[in-house]
Amino acid sequence: MPSVKQIQVTFDCAEPERVARFWCEVLGYVLPPPPEGFASWDDFNRTLPPEQQGSWSACSDPSGVGPRLFFQRVPEGKVVKNRVHLDVRVGTGLVGEERVAKLEAECARLVALGAVRVRLLLADDNNESCLVMQDVEGNEFCLD
Secondary structure, X not given: OOOOOOOEEEEEEOOHHHHHHHHHHHHOOEOOXXXXXXXXXXXXXXXOOHHHOOOEEEEXXXXXXXXXXXXXXXXXXXXXXXXXXXXXXXXXXXXXXXXXXXXXXXXXXXXXXXXXXXXXXXXXXXXXXXXXXXXXXXXXXXXX
């Protein structure tokens, strides 16, 4: 049986640092420290050619359990729905009104950070309720 591999989830975006900071707030992740010899990421970026400055950012789970998130600048904007998205698990084990209340509370917190509420999908015969949202650059994700 093959060994389990670590994964990284990569986002194409226009403003990598902005999107990384948003996801740090959502998930409780942290930005990595700047490279050795630099007091800040701004100091490091100033050493790069202008076209490479601010071209990427990353964040990671401080406990080391969750995947690293990587954000890379791309020239084109988002055009269609994501083929892959994150489910932020805030309602695990909850059902009915209690679950919806938990999703709505987290939605309000994330909207204050710049997220956009898209729609609430109420429970049906197969799935519990979830809330579809977009991050600060329009990437879809679900509060589940």
